Amino acid sequence: MNASNLCLLSVAVICMVLAWSEPSNACGPCTCSNGVVMSCPNIAKISLRSYGLTDLSGSAFQNNKIVTDIDLYQNQLVHLPAGLFNATTKLQTLNLRYNQLVDLPDGLFKATTELQTLDLDDNPFVHLPVGLFNATTKLENLYLSRIQLGYLPVGLFDATTKIKVIYFWDNKLDHLHAGLFNATTELESLYFKNNQLVDLPDGLFKATTELQTLDLKDNQLFHLPAGLFSATTKLQKLDLKGNQLVHLPAGLFSATTKLQKLDLLDNQLVHLPAGLFNTTTKLRNVSLWNNKLVDLPAGLFNVELEYLDLLDNQLVHLPAGLFKATTKLQNL
Template identity: 30%
Template sequence: MLYVLCIITPVLVVVVKSESCPKGCTCTLMYQHTYCGDQSLKEVPAGISDKTKILILNRNNLTRLNPNALPDLPNLNTLDLTDNSLKVIEDGAFNGVSNLETLELYHNRLTAVPSSAFKPLKNLQELGLGANPIVCLDSYAFSYLSSLRMLELKDLKALRGVSKNAFYGLTGLVYLSMVSSNLRTVPYLQHLTGLEELDLSRNSITVLTAENFESLPKLKRLLLTSNQLTGVEQDSFDDLKALTDVNLSYNNLTRLPYGLFGKMTSLQEFDLRGNLWNCSCEVMWLVQWMRGNMRSDTRELCGKCVNPKSERGKFLCDIVPEEINCSVPRIAKPVDTVNVSVGDSAALKCKAGQETAISWITPNGTTIRHGSFRVKVKVYNDGTNTLNITRVTLTDAGVYRCVAKNTVGSDSYATILNVTGS
């Protein structure tokens, strides 16, 4: 009898997942790019490949993102949801896309920043929330986004307020735009210690104060074109040592305080066009500064004189300083002595004209800077400079010296502060 030995060899069967593209969408680069724009979608489509790196869902009819609205997409780094009708983004909506780096939510119907929904997005670097009817930027609105580097908040036409801690936690942010966002004042920016570019153009900001740009040591570009600026307080730019480019064009400025750019040693480009420059002694320091710091091919950026009539139409940088009659500043003598009690507030006044820079020297010989503890310096339109000291103590007593300086010379005056009480 013939015996046949049969050897059964095991066969390894590998099941390969077949990739598919959602209905109506276009998938390219081995399913890494998925384009689902212009499809009238009311929800995120099924069947998105987990290989997807870029997902485009713009120009659809999405109104809300529920928890886990997006599938688990571990490779997704860019999500574009612009031009939808999103009103609600619930907590957990982004649970499946925790590696996202860029999120575009421009032109939706969000009335508030969906802060809690951002919690999984620890790696997000770019966020666009412009053109939404957001009413207020609440405290800690972006606090979960510790890796954020670029924040686009332009065209927030319904914006009514920005909380002091709205930008808390964004120490790594390098770019912030709030162009055309209904701002009347510069928002609180002191949390943004890494900021390099700030664009607040096309708003209704009227005054820049000495506190606006504190704690921005890395700021390189400051854009404030097409606001309604009428004044810039002395020392407003003192902390901007790294600034290379400032744009104050198309505002209502007639002058800038003496020595405004003096500490900005890195400044290379500036744009002062479209203002109402009064080419008198008030701007002589600026004329001299521009002559020493501007390039010949940027002459038109210095702006033109509006007043006086004899100078109207001339470029600011073409004014001849020697033809302008300037005199040494004279301080209008204030009261010699101010008497207060411990715990009260004291106001020391010094008036010397708008073309002068005024500084205060304390009894111990130090010069007061803006933002000093318990001390605020307020400058009024008539040239009056007031040193306000709150919660006065016995150690505050002494002689305070007001020093006024312009391009021609200086003057000083002493006021004695007497403090009584225990």
């Protein structure tokens, strides 16, 4: 089937789907570019998944003024024109995952003020323009995994005050600026798995008072500031697995009174301070597997744990009454 016929068939399919799912809408005049449906004015959702697209003209979506969802997943796009989304002012969801994008022009999202979900996973660009998200003030979900990011510029998230979830999995980040999340006061979940972070600045999370899930596993952290979590009073899940932590400050978890799950597997911990979990009264799951613990202070687990993993340490003695308070412990 040639490109023109394929395009016509795609238009017919779009019309049938639209008539079935949204009968009140008419399938207005559609146009094709390189055999792909590019402009159907009355359509709210455009899917161009796996079309083998290598480029898009700056006017590709100029007639799609009511579109709310654009899916460009798994194409071969290398560059995007700066004005590509200038007409899509109602856009809420944009999927650019699995392309070959090497950069994003500053101002690419200047007109997408309604954007709520943006997926940029699995592209090879190494940096983001500092003003990239200046207009996306309603952004809630951001996916930035496996894109070779080496740093995040100061001010990158200053306008994204509504953001709730950010993924940074599998990048090359080795440090974060102290004020990076100062404006993200509604952030609930933050994922940094498998980067190269060696330390975290004190005050990094001072504004993220709604944070509930924090994933820092598989980095190279060897030290955590004592007040790092002083503002994250709603934190429930903390994953520090696979780092190089040698010790934990005594008051590290003093403010995380809602913490339920803590993973410290695969670190270098030798001792734990007495009273480390004194205020974490909701803590139920703790993994300390594969550390270098030689002792545990009396009263350490003065909480109602349900799961505790101490496998592969160097413990030779446990103080009497260590598990006195863990009356609901099911797995040890």
